[in-house]
Amino acid sequence: MLFTHDTECGLTAAAALVNTDGATREGLPDIAALDRFVATHRFSGRHEHTETELRAVRALRPRLRRLWDDDLDTVVAVVNDLLQEYRALPQLIRHDDQPYHVHAVPRDAPLASRMAVEAAMAVADLVRGDELDRLRHCARPECANVLVDLSKNRSRRFCEAGCGNRVAVSAYRARRAARRP
Template sequence: MRFNSHVERLLVSTVALVNELTPGQDGGRSVGEPAGDELVEAVARAVRTQGYSGRTTAAEARALLAEVRAARQVIEAVAVDDLPGAAARVNAMLARTRARPQLDHDDEGGFRLHFHGPDDSFSRGWAAGLAAGLAMALGGDGGQRLGMCEAPACDRVYVDQSKNSHRRFCGSRCQSRVKAAEHRRRRSSGHASAATS
């Protein structure tokens, strides 16, 4: 399934927010939840796209944290094939954020479907977008495109945008780590076999 551009941007930003803001393991190193200026910078980095700076305040960034944590729980549920649990979590997010669709003018003079919260504040708007993007992915057979990194000591998440839907890692660093470890394992077992012959 290919997502439309708005849904794809929402999911890419959701994954970036989860990976930037939630504690856990990132490629073998522990990461904590950012705070203060680091939190503001992490949020801006995660939502920045071409033509959108993603600037926010510390209060708005903190207000977004609860829905980012909820988004992680949705992706974790999808990763273990708990689609009913993922759907229940998304429904709770939709209710909390009061996400509503709205047609907004685009740069070409047409309209694009966007999702808004009950007001246009940064945190309410992004919280509604997270909920709506996840809902459209799960409700449109795109849930299988969400996953958690399969590399050891990594719990970062991803959205698979490839044509063949075979992604297993959060990024090339973890993919390279796993391939290198497999290569070393094959070489050492090959050396052990040769030594016993």
């Protein structure tokens, strides 16, 4: 493990949330999709299952995308703005059979607030460790997704939408076509 469990979870969830904002398809089309997202990424605490909550989570995505799209100083400004806006007060917490980890807003804070602060805290760890380059864009030119490279050798290049396979198949087909007379 390169980072603490909560940092990895925060980064992974932030990337997944950013990637739900698809250019051609809405990744969080309804409350049921948000429920699945919350369960998949194991967000604890308050979850209202309302359209208002869904809109707040969707509205967070462009702000989080800036963590991938901007230079270090801008990323730091975004992180600091999120932490200040949501009045983050880091505390060590243990719940749901998880070891101690940091929560910076109460468990009864709105879901979008908790998502924003968890992402900001995780990116703050990357900045402090001079590891911000682990936040990347998918290497497949047609893909707008982001990813977090948590590999030890910093080799991850593709998102989880199957882009690595698509690139490999395309390269295989190109090599095969080049061999034909």
